[in-house]
Amino acid sequence: AQSVTQPDIHITVSEGASLELRCNYSYGATPYLFWYVQSPGQGLQLLLKYFSGDTLVQGIKGFEAEFKRSQSSFNLRKPSVHWSDAAEYFCAVGARGSTLGRLYFGRGTQLTVWP
């Protein structure tokens, strides 16, 4: 069965600093991988996704993520964090070949940005 681990429950960075949020997954083959962001009181918004091809994917709001098959990881990065990036971030995995579209989510990483 698929599973997702986000090792960091809470991360604090200063505005302008770089950011890396970790995500490890468990799956028997190459999965579909996603990062979602949730602002307070809001639903989740898709930041970026990896289906195939280039392992470095670009998303919205200046985020990128790199798929590393050997490490079963899909870490999210941003070179310079803005105060508006403070939110909760969820990594998710979906099964290739599935017609269901369902995803398995990690438990989330809460990002705090200091001015």
Place this chain on the structure above:
Amino acid sequence: NAGVTQTPKFRVLKTGQSMTLLCAQDMNHEYMYWYRQDPGMGLRLIHYSVGEGTTAKGEVPDGYNVSRLKKQNFLLGLESAAPSQTSVYFCASSFEVGELFFGEGSRLTVL
């Protein structure tokens, strides 16, 4: 440009009461989902539907029922609410794997 709309957004129930959460999507998506979000637990799938008239159990289905009588609507019911069902409930829909579109959530408190 509504996307996924959930009603109500807030509700307080007493133990044993029943209620229904309504999810409506205007994107003609086949797949719809109900998740619950609890602190430190991420999102857990309650029930989902792969098309009109179909429903299936997710990870945490106990105490909930669902119906998908129309393609655009997905209802989540609690027949006899319990304090353990205090949570934020999210509806989502998708056309294909992973492109989930979420509603803004419904916060339920069971006293």
